[in-house]
Amino acid sequence: MKKIRTRFAPSPTGYMHIGNLRTALFEYLIAKHEDGDFLLRIEDTDQGRKVDGAVDVIYDTMKTCKLFWDEGPDIGGDFGPYVQSERLGMYKGYAEKLIELGGAHHCFCTECELEALRKEAGDSFKFVDPCRNLTKEQVQEKLDAGVPYVIRQTIENVEMTSYYDEVYGQIDVDAKDLEEQVLIKSDGFPTYNFANIIDDHTMNITHVVRGNEYLSSTPKYNLVYDSYGWDRPTYVHVPPVMKDEQHKLSKRNGDASFQDLVAKGYLPEAIINYIALLGWSPETDQEIYTMEELIKVFNVKRISKSPAIFDIEKLTWMNGEYIKAMDPEVFFEMVKPIVEEIVTKPYDLKEIASLTQSRIKRIAKEEIEPLIDFFESLPDYDLEMYKHKKMKTTMENSIEPLKEAYKALEALENWEDAQAIQDTLMELPAKLEVKNGRILWPVRTAVSGKQFTPGGAMEIAHILGKEETLRRIQVGIERLEAGLA
Numbered sequence: 001m002k003k004i005r006t007r008f009a010p011s012p013t014g015y016m017h018i019g020n021l022r023t024a025l026f027e028y029l030i031a032k033h034e035d036g037d038f039l040l041r042i043e044d045t046d047q048g049r050k051v052d053g054a055v056d057v058i059y060d061t062m063k064t065c066k067l068f069w070d071e072g073p074d075i076g077g078d079f080g081p082y083v084q085s086e087r088l089g090m091y092k093g094y095a096e097k098l099i100e101l102g103g104a105h106h107c108f109c110t111e112c113e114l115e116a117l118r119k120e121a122g123d124s125f126k127f128v129d130p131c132r133n134l135t136k137e138q139v140q141e142k143l144d145a146g147v148p149y150v151i152r153q154t155i156e157n158v159e160m161t162s163y164y165d166e167v168y169g170q171i172d173v174d175a176k177d178l179e180e181q182v183l184i185k186s187d188g189f190p191t192y193n194f195a196n197i198i199d200d201h202t203m204n205i206t207h208v209v210r211g212n213e214y215l216s217s218t219p220k221y222n223l224v225y226d227s228y229g230w231d232r233p234t235y236v237h238v239p240p241v242m243k244d245e246q247h248k249l250s251k252r253n254g255d256a257s258f259q260d261l262v263a264k265g266y267l268p269e270a271i272i273n274y275i276a277l278l279g280w281s282p283e284t285d286q287e288i289y290t291m292e293e294l295i296k297v298f299n300v301k302r303i304s305k306s307p308a309i310f311d312i313e314k315l316t317w318m319n320g321e322y323i324k325a326m327d328p329e330v331f332f333e334m335v336k337p338i339v340e341e342i343v344t345k346p347y348d349l350k351e352i353a354s355l356t357q358s359r360i361k362r363i364a365k366e367e368i369e370p371l372i373d374f375f376e377s378l379p380d381y382d383l384e385m386y387k388h389k390k391m392k393t394t395m396e397n398s399i400e401p402l403k404e405a406y407k408a409l410e411a412l413e414n415w416e417d418a419q420a421i422q423d424t425l426m427e428l429p430a431k432l433e434v435k436n437g438r439i440l441w442p443v444r445t446a447v448s449g450k451q452f453t454p455g456g457a458m459e460i461a462h463i464l465g466k467e468e469t470l471r472r473i474q475v476g477i478e479r480l481e482a483g484l485a
């Protein structure tokens with residue numbers, strides 16, 4: 001069997017659209033599943049769209065997502081160059097060869113003439129190029145006279161054209177519905193589609209993965225392959241990634257790119273894992289996959305024909321799972337700048353960060369801040385928070401436990417040992433003959449001033465240190481006494 005070779009051929013736009021990243025991922029998985037080659041080719045001939053630094057965005061995104069290429073502009077390979085603007089010289093020769101083979105012809109129609117034909121035919125316009133009927137001599141005469149021309153595909157003597165798509169199955173298109181497209185423009189440069197065919201063939205690409213909007217134009221490209229006598233590639237047309245039932249996900253409409261998601265605190269691994277499941281389903285219920293696992297189980301036969309809806313809630317859930325599973329050291333390094341912004345006092349930031357790891361869904365300040373801002377300063381909290389039905393606490397019966405906790409903790413010498421703080425507090429329920437909650441709820445409320453906190457009273461007290469813990473408990477006692485007076 002031929003070695004599988006796939007390529008990702010993005011245009012440098014300055015961001016990575018989620019749909020494009022999914023295409024890259026599928027191409028990568030198809031190649032790697034069979035131990036094949038994955039190529040990166042930059043399609044930069046659309047000068048109007050060129051953005052400074054945009055090629056680096058492509059490199060960075062791919063590397064961050066662990067989509068490592070075997071050949072590409074930066075690392076070379078046997079089939080270069082891998083940047084389309086450096087290949088521009090080769091296309092015209094291929095087009096001229098195609099003319100000799102009967103698959104294309106010179107077309108001298110001007111835009112005016114085309115417009116007139118369009119008007120005449122109205123909605124049913126189908127361009128039949130009159131230049132097809134020019135004799136060799138007539139063509140040469142025009143070329144010698146310097147008449148501007150394009151090279152246009154010739155589609156004749158074909159009735160039905162068919163191919164097999166790995167996702168959509170057998171596709172039959174009546175050749176009557178195929179328009180003879182321009183291959184080389186009047187400026188001598190190739191059209192996007194023609195350049196693609198030549199690049200794919202000369203790079204030995206075996207599998208072409210692209211959006212299903214190409215399903216109906218693929219027969220035209222196949223006829224070009226046929227005219228040259230080249231093997232057609234295997235086609236994998238994929239359904240679009242949608243924002244909702246009606247709308248495609250699109251950066252132009254303000255939908256998030258890969259870069260936007262990362263900026264919002266989504267982890268590249270989680271994004272890749274999530275988009276692998278957009279339009280593809282594994283054979284089992286497993287949802288969390290490493291790249292190695294994806295390579296192993298990926299199968300084009302399980303790509304869906306129907307559009308996939310990008311569900312940010314699902315991605316957010318998955319991201320939370322990835323955060324939970326992170327190595328605590330790595331997690332801390334990642335959230336450290338955010339934690340430092342929120343807590344400036346000399347507490348153990350690593351311990352504070354660890355309280356958030358299982359509770360946040362994104363690495364983002366707006367997720368972390370409400371969880372830990374009380375370490376920086378005790379909020380001016382509502383005394384009603386001492387009331388808790390299940391814990392059987394009230395404002396009145398919270399005062400004594402706070403006083404007892406203050407006394408016990410004040411006597412505790414070794415604050416470095418979190419276990420000692422715990423043991424000290426856990427002696428109190430027996431002493432006062434109450435349940436744990438009657439002690440722990442008021443203490444937690446007093447030290448945090450929050451209805452909900454990551455971590456319990458003992459963890460918070462340990463981080464705050466003895467002095468600040470006692471101060472906060474004292475504040476609680478005084479405020480309760482004043483409030484009840």
Ligand SMILES: [Zn+2]
Pocket residue numbers: 106107108109129130131132
């Ligand atoms: Zn013409």
